[in-house]
Amino acid sequence: MAHIREPSHDPLKAWKLIVFQTEKSGDIFSLLMKTLAICLIASISLFVFFSTLSSQSRWLLQCPECDGVIGYSGDKSELHHHISGEEYEKTNISHIIFGIGGSAKTWKDRRHYSELWWKPNITRGFVWLDEKPAEYEPWPEKSPPFQVSEDSSRFKYTNPYGTRSAVRIARIVSESFRLGLENVRWFVMGDDDTVFFPENLVSVLSKYDHRQMYYIGGNSESVEQDVIHWYSMAFGGGGLAISYPLAAELVRVLDACIDRYSSLYGSDQRIQACLSEIGVPLTKELGFHQVDIRGDPYGLLAAHPVAPLVSLHHLDYVKPLFPNGTQLESLRSLISAYRVDPGRTLQQSFCYDLKRNWSVSVAWGYTAQIYPWLLTAKELETPLQTFQTWKSWSNEPFAFNTRPLSPDPCERPIIYFLDRVQEVGAGETLSSYKRFVAEPVKDCDRADYISAFLQTVNVSATNMEPHEWKKAPRRQCCEIMNGTDGDDGAVQIQIRRCNLQESVTPP
Ligand SMILES: *[C@@H]1O[C@H](CO)[C@@H](O)[C@H](O)[C@H]1NC(C)=O
Ligand SMILES: *[C@@H]1O[C@H](CO)[C@@H](O)[C@H](O)[C@H]1NC(C)=O
Ligand SMILES: *[C@@H]1O[C@H](CO)[C@@H](O)[C@H](O)[C@H]1NC(C)=O
Ligand SMILES: *[C@@H]1O[C@H](CO)[C@@H](O)[C@H](O)[C@H]1NC(C)=O
Ligand SMILES: *[C@@H]1O[C@H](CO)[C@@H](O)[C@H](O)[C@H]1NC(C)=O
Ligand SMILES: *[C@@H]1O[C@H](CO)[C@@H](O)[C@H](O)[C@H]1NC(C)=O
Numbered sequence: 001m002a003h004i005r006e007p008s009h010d011p012l013k014a015w016k017l018i019v020f021q022t023e024k025s026g027d028i029f030s031l032l033m034k035t036l037a038i039c040l041i042a043s044i045s046l047f048v049f050f051s052t053l054s055s056q057s058r059w060l061l062q063c064p065e066c067d068g069v070i071g072y073s074g075d076k077s078e079l080h081h082h083i084s085g086e087e088y089e090k091t092n093i094s095h096i097i098f099g100i101g102g103s104a105k106t107w108k109d110r111r112h113y114s115e116l117w118w119k120p121n122i123t124r125g126f127v128w129l130d131e132k133p134a135e136y137e138p139w140p141e142k143s144p145p146f147q148v149s150e151d152s153s154r155f156k157y158t159n160p161y162g163t164r165s166a167v168r169i170a171r172i173v174s175e176s177f178r179l180g181l182e183n184v185r186w187f188v189m190g191d192d193d194t195v196f197f198p199e200n201l202v203s204v205l206s207k208y209d210h211r212q213m214y215y216i217g218g219n220s221e222s223v224e225q226d227v228i229h230w231y232s233m234a235f236g237g238g239g240l241a242i243s244y245p246l247a248a249e250l251v252r253v254l255d256a257c258i259d260r261y262s263s264l265y266g267s268d269q270r271i272q273a274c275l276s277e278i279g280v281p282l283t284k285e286l287g288f289h290q291v292d293i294r295g296d297p298y299g300l301l302a303a304h305p306v307a308p309l310v311s312l313h314h315l316d317y318v319k320p321l322f323p324n325g326t327q328l329e330s331l332r333s334l335i336s337a338y339r340v341d342p343g344r345t346l347q348q349s350f351c352y353d354l355k356r357n358w359s360v361s362v363a364w365g366y367t368a369q370i371y372p373w374l375l376t377a378k379e380l381e382t383p384l385q386t387f388q389t390w391k392s393w394s395n396e397p398f399a400f401n402t403r404p405l406s407p408d409p410c411e412r413p414i415i416y417f418l419d420r421v422q423e424v425g426a427g428e429t430l431s432s433y434k435r436f437v438a439e440p441v442k443d444c445d446r447a448d449y450i451s452a453f454l455q456t457v458n459v460s461a462t463n464m465e466p467h468e469w470k471k472a473p474r475r476q477c478c479e480i481m482n483g484t485d486g487d488d489g490a491v492q493i494q495i496r497r498c499n500l501q502e503s504v505t506p507p
Helices: 011-026 028-053 066-070 076-084 109-115 165-170 172-178 198-206 221-229 244-260 266-279 325-338 447-453 466-470
Strands: 096-101 125-130 146-148 185-189 215-217 238-243 283-284 293-295 347-352 358-363 365-372 388-389 413-421 428-434 458-464 477-481 490-496
Touching: 028 413, 096 165, 096 172, 096 198, 109 325, 125 172, 165 172, 165 244, 165 266, 165 490, 172 244, 185 388, 198 466, 221 388, 238 244, 238 266, 244 266, 325 413, 347 490, 358 458, 358 477, 358 490, 365 458, 413 447, 413 458
Parallel strands: 096 125, 096 185, 125 146, 215 283, 347 477, 458 490
Antiparallel strands: 185 238, 215 238, 293 388, 347 358, 358 365, 365 413, 413 428, 428 458, 477 490
């Protein structure tokens, strides 16, 4: 297994690694002594330095580097990191191996989802099939390459209502690991109907040190699902990420573990159960979306959490994202915006037009809403409940708060959908949102509504830098430009970082 470690491209780093490994196999004790000696010298010189400063500056008599070494737990890459003080290179798309759970018979119905985000020769990984596909000769160029899973019929599966493909799909992580591909930091599992947003996945994963053991993903939106399948589980359709060292541990226990948990339903439950034996909990990231809901996902997507959009799932089971197209057309529209500004996609901003008493919410790249009255930010960031729960099609409960969508058209927002997005100048975008209605509905005929119906919402924004998402999250602000007359038929909105002492506060 050691040969699959990420090789070093930096000759200096490689040299250090060799020196280090020689030292380690030679004499751990002398290495520790050397490190302690270095720390001691550093401590003394720091002490002398700080003693000359004001007596008010307090510092602890210890060397900052010592902690990691003295508390050395046996992870050699960690030790290496501390000794050299060297940062690893930024995580990029090439460090991720995708493992998509598919089947030969359904690939033709599902492949369009993977083909939306898969980038041949850039994204790495495979769709894992139950058998060699008879239909495709050659295999579609835009699909991820396939592998045929090992036979898993020897494993126990005793769940009365699931299917035993869960065992095969749980083992994708170990089969991917055993391929021994180079330069792997993360294994990311998904379903054949998961749509990943790879740039955002990279910006989320690059927040974490891949040399440590991480299990990252999200829950179900429906409480009934979280109760049955576990809150502490990353739902597989939303996608889950396992760092390389954790995958190495998981592979060791997985097969025996699968038999121990034969009564569980899904592959994702098996993975969680085995990870709980290792003791690694789920790190939740809010951009992974299992989409365990029924009906219209609009309310959920129009109030996305302040986190990058990483995945969408179950898109065959909900209404199209845009009311005037198929689901596939809808995804293409969303992705056309995503390509221009991945990090901003679906991010909400709120502003008030105080001359008209309007509240405006923009979910960038997807939709805008105008309310001809003033709502609080707390209301605006709460999803409108346009959907039901997954299993029982109930109105509650969800793993987040919702607000009702009134049947009275005079209490609903006026909704606009992305029409187009264009780049204007370097790193600037103009996106416009238009009102269109799929089915004829009764509109509110109050004057304030009628004046808003006529509007296009034009939004300008600067591109969200990926490093924005390494900072503490904060919703960005917006302002309505050229105020108020609306004679030009467009509401002009500028999204920007909030200023100091700025908040979305109604008068
Ligand atoms: C990703 O990072 C590796 C270093 O680990 C580098 O060699 C490679 O060129 C990078 N790839 C891309 C696509 O940026
Ligand atoms: C991917 O790489 C292979 C081999 O390097 C090449 O034959 C193929 O044309 C490439 N595909 C695309 C879509 O770039
Ligand atoms: C906006 O609301 C405030 C407070 O409710 C009210 O005083 C004002 O007249 C309203 N303005 C318009 C243009 O409706
Ligand atoms: C839906 O309507 C919008 C706005 O008019 C338009 O840009 C988009 O192309 C339409 N989509 C389809 C699939 O017709
Ligand atoms: C509208 O705003 C633009 C820039 O935001 C400004 O240059 C222009 O003068 C404004 N027009 C009016 C009529 O206020
Ligand atoms: C709004 O944006 C569209 C392009 O997306 C543009 O054609 C239109 O002129 C803009 N409207 C105004 C008033 O700027």
